[in-house]
Amino acid sequence: MARRIILGLLLVLCVLSAVFVAFAWRTAIAPVEPPARSTFDTALIARGASLAAIGDCVSCHTAPEGKPYAGGFPLHTQFGTIYGTNITPDAETGIGRWTLPAFRRAMHEGVDREGRHLYPAFPYDHFTNVSDDDLQALYAFLMTREPVRAETPPNDLTFPLNFRMLIAGWKLLYLESTGFRPDPAQSGDWNRGAYLVRGLGHCGACHTPRNALGAEKLDLDLGGGEAEGWHAPALNAATTAPIPWTADALLRYLRRGADETHDTAIGPMAAVVNNLSAVPESEVRSIATYIASVMGPADEQRQKRASQIVAKARGANEASGSVSEVQRQDAKKSDLAPQSNGAAIYAGSCAVCHVALERPAGSASGNALHLGLSTTLSLPTPVNLIRVILQGIAPADGERGPIMPGYAGAFTDAQVGALVSYLRATYTDRPEWTDVDRQVRKARQSFAEAPE
Ligand code: HEC
Numbered sequence: 001m002a003r004r005i006i007l008g009l010l011l012v013l014c015v016l017s018a019v020f021v022a023f024a025w026r027t028a029i030a031p032v033e034p035p036a037r038s039t040f041d042t043a044l045i046a047r048g049a050s051l052a053a054i055g056d057c058v059s060c061h062t063a064p065e066g067k068p069y070a071g072g073f074p075l076h077t078q079f080g081t082i083y084g085t086n087i088t089p090d091a092e093t094g095i096g097r098w099t100l101p102a103f104r105r106a107m108h109e110g111v112d113r114e115g116r117h118l119y120p121a122f123p124y125d126h127f128t129n130v131s132d133d134d135l136q137a138l139y140a141f142l143m144t145r146e147p148v149r150a151e152t153p154p155n156d157l158t159f160p161l162n163f164r165m166l167i168a169g170w171k172l173l174y175l176e177s178t179g180f181r182p183d184p185a186q187s188g189d190w191n192r193g194a195y196l197v198r199g200l201g202h203c204g205a206c207h208t209p210r211n212a213l214g215a216e217k218l219d220l221d222l223g224g225g226e227a228e229g230w231h232a233p234a235l236n237a238a239t240t241a242p243i244p245w246t247a248d249a250l251l252r253y254l255r256r257g258a259d260e261t262h263d264t265a266i267g268p269m270a271a272v273v274n275n276l277s278a279v280p281e282s283e284v285r286s287i288a289t290y291i292a293s294v295m296g297p298a299d300e301q302r303q304k305r306a307s308q309i310v311a312k313a314r315g316a317n318e319a320s321g322s323v324s325e326v327q328r329q330d331a332k333k334s335d336l337a338p339q340s341n342g343a344a345i346y347a348g349s350c351a352v353c354h355v356a357l358e359r360p361a362g363s364a365s366g367n368a369l370h371l372g373l374s375t376t377l378s379l380p381t382p383v384n385l386i387r388v389i390l391q392g393i394a395p396a397d398g399e400r401g402p403i404m405p406g407y408a409g410a411f412t413d414a415q416v417g418a419l420v421s422y423l424r425a426t427y428t429d430r431p432e433w434t435d436v437d438r439q440v441r442k443a444r445q446s447f448a449e450a451p452e
């Protein structure tokens with residue numbers, strides 16, 4: 001009897017596996033000779049370049065110090081490391097033998113030319129919204145890059161996640177490939193922005209929190225997420241920016257990486273902004289229009305709060321005017337803070353630069369924003385503040401500023417912790433962060449592993 005039950009169960013299991021394999025199976029699309037450059041229209045290639053910049057393809061598909069689009073960039077996920085692949089038109093190691101339909105299937109369905117399911121670390125849950133016209137331009141752009149022979153390192157995933165078939169189950173649950181549907185009640189500008197944000201721009205890949213299976217929580221769309229060890233702030237009504245964002249401020253920030261009264265883009269956002277600076281302004285304006293609408297207008301209470309914050313910062317500036325310039329310069333020179341006292345560390349190491357209530361957008365003047373105006377201090381987690389203190393801010397390639405020194409070598413963990421807690425308590429009216437010490441240790445480790 002028991003044997004019969006076991007046999008029966010095994011049979012059911014076999015049938016279920018067969019059904020699943022049949023469901024998950026994708027056929028290969030036949031390889032072709034790499035198409036010649038001359039077969040692509042120059043205007044189409046140019047449009048593809050701009051779309052690739054909005055999609056930030058280069059960030060995930062370029063190894064540190066590697067050739068553009070030649071793959072090998074490690075994406076560290078909660079499930080292991082997945083490498084961005086070589087998407088140059090190299091015939092053997094890249095996508096040189098891919099037809100447009102094969103490229104389209106990868107972008108819309110997350111399946112490679114040979115029929116293998118791709119991991120959603122490749123944000124095809126967003127790219128599935130990209131129109132066929134735009135895909136054609138992207139394809140023309142990629143197929144006319146310099147072919148680079150470079151084998152992508154194998155992914156490092158734990159069992160059973162290394163079985164690509166399982167991704168078919170994930171897609172069944174989370175991949176909605178209905179394409180982008182415009183909202184006729186909204187303007188053309190708004191709809192273009194929505195299309196870019198939800199599609200190629202994949203802003204939600206970083207700015208939306210994820211569930212245990214790594215899928216975006218759609219009920220918390222743009223509600224604040226995580227990216228490469230950084231917190232990506234909420235871009236919806238849950239925004240904690242002390243000075244409310246407007247569409248104009250967002251446009252300046254997204255185009256130049258800075259706006260008069262908001263933090264400079266750092267961490268993974270720096271690359272996003274760097275790409276957007278090369279995109280036609282009208283496209284970025286649409287993105288700004290859409291994000292401003294998702295955030296919603298700041299109500300009277302937030303406006304009032306913002307003026308109070310600026311007034312308080314102005315008052316603090318005036319009071320600190322009583323500290324002599326000599327004293328301030330001395331504090332700046334001594335790179336070791338005298339004690340584990342947040343206020344003393346701030347006065348000695350930070351106050352000298354962080355005084356501006358408004359600074360020229362994108363300027364390299366070194367005139368840094370008063371920290372009361374910084375979103376970084378009002379986020380739900382201290383990670384960004386800790387990371388910026390440890391690493392500082394390097395100037396963008398070919399630019400002199402903005403530059404802030406890193407304090408990893410100057411401060412002990414206890415000093416960073418004291419400073420962070422002091423800043424939170426002094427410049428925001430939000431509850432204190434509870435896991436500062438652990439976050440300092442964690443950031444210090446990842447910083448030691450990945451020097452920049
Ligand atoms: C957030 C990181 C990320 C971004 C941004 C990204 N990709 Fe990828 N992409 C990946 C990863 C990771 C893979 C490999 C997934 C796997 O191994 O299953 C991949 C795979 C692909 C593939 C399949 C290639 C192959 O050899 O199987 C194509 C095509 C592709 N990406 C194109 C693009 C294009 C075009 C863009 C920009 C519009 C882009 N990707 C942006 C991470 C990214």
Ligand code: HEC
Binds near residue numbers: 205206230263272384
């Ligand atoms: C690769 C991850 C990533 C992607 C993709 C990304 N962001 Fe960000 N974004 C971040 C991080 C991290 C920060 C915090 C950076 C900082 O403090 O300077 C940030 C900050 C921002 C801010 C500032 C918020 C504030 O209140 O200070 C805005 C606005 C923003 N992003 C908009 C966008 C838009 C629009 C897109 C899509 C076009 C986008 N981001 C795509 C990671 C990302």
Ligand code: HEC
Binds near residue numbers: 265266370393404
């Ligand atoms: C030599 C000048 C200088 C010093 C000293 C300095 N900073 Fe900065 N800091 C800057 C500049 C420039 C920026 C970028 C412009 C901006 O955001 O205002 C910046 C940005 C920041 C930001 C915003 C990060 C973001 O999300 O964009 C924070 C937070 C910050 N600094 C904290 C500190 C703290 C804490 C100290 C002391 C340990 C400190 N800074 C010391 C110049 C300085």
